[in-house]
Amino acid sequence: MMTMYTAKGRLDANALLKQYSPLVRRLAHQMIAKLPANVELDDLIQVGMIGLSDALTRFDSAHGVQFETFATQRIRGAMLDELRGNDWMSRGDRRQQRSIESAVHKLEQKLGRAPQESEIAAEMGMSLSEYQDLLGKVRGTQLVYLEDMTGDEGDDDYLDRHVADDEANPLAMLQDRRMREALVEAIKNLPEREQYVMSMYYEHDMNLKEIAAVLKVTESRVCQLHSQSIARLRSKLRAW
Template identity: 30%
Template sequence: MNREERDYLVVQNLPLVGYLVSEICMRASHLSRPDLAQVGAVALIQCAESFDASLGVPFGAYARRRIKGAFADELRREDWATRGARSRMSELALMQETLSGALGRVPSTDELAGALGVERAAVEASQLDAARSVTPLTDVITDLVAATSQTPEELVLQNEHEAFLGEAVAALPQRMQYIVEQIYYRDRTVKELAEELGSSHSAVSQQRAEAMRLLRDGIERHYLATADARSQPHARIAASRREDYLADLGSRTLGGATRLLGQAAFGGTAKSVLALG
């Protein structure tokens, strides 16, 4: 796969990273979205570099699994507890459960220490460590690893959503398209783009914001079917330019054959992408 093909795969599937970051943060709100997004983006690039289409596995499914694996590795690295501490907490929990069944009550700290063959202070330290675990790391990782399979319908919808977003970006006016791709797909800053384009920071920011509004108009008109030519536009550019964009996007995507089935699911994806603006 050449560089152009790799970059195309990354651009087409970047919204998947935002979706998966939102999914994990719903279960563990203390996690850093920017850090996870960076980890996911790196994993996506690595997927594009190693992807082999001849194996018959859709890229979206392959990337989803690899990105979730990267998240799991990051969570392990960021865990405050050492492997030894986690092991001691597990041993303590198992012994407490065993003694509770045998005694018919909650065992005391001294009883736990005697059963484990350790000092009372060691048991107290493990109990304090366990109390600090607001969100058990193993639960988050288990959820990530277990939720890797997709139904055929989910796979079709996911591929369609990602393809539509890619076409929506590709249909943007050339300057807006370049700014969106560089900021959201290549992780460049507005300042860097302003210097490259010989423009001001505010001008590039305005172009980015207008691109997000155009994308929203395109999604509502051609995918969600919640807007038509009479609807109030989000974009602030001239009406003729906006309609040219919508017409181009419509010819590229044909509206999406399963948009009614995918409306609820795509709504979340679209909001994640548009929230970046």
């Protein structure tokens, strides 16, 4: 284990930056999965490292908080501030995401099963290639939080609801456990290939390139499958 302090008893900034850089990458990967394709992972990591540096200068062990906990909050905060300062997802993209979910829901009610891509495309008045391009564009929206089911279309607190850490909120944790139970059931009803994608991405922390290699498809195709899975799950959980 790398020491956190110098011989004089001060925090060793260089050692900590090296020790906790994997934490920055892990948080960035978790966050990027909830964001659209125009957000760059490297940008989040760079901003996260600034948050880590800020944590080093502000940390006070006398407050009784572990450094990793404190640093995680600072890193997340830096990333969220960066996202709020940029037009990371247009309202048009959000409307398109909701239109996919609406088409999926209508077809599920009509067909009594998970609709195929071609059927969703036809419902939306698109060719299959146009629909798949749209899936790539709206990549990585978060699944569903209970706020999504209120019918409120306001987007001002979208980042806080979909990306921020809910661990400090006991009610959110309870709601999340209930949501997870519904989510597990919804995933069981996904088409087989999409179940594989969700399992590899979220359970095994595999990246798009690794999943593509397993499925023998392109990374962009994995991205499309992921987006479509999210749309199916959001449709199911909105009705939960």
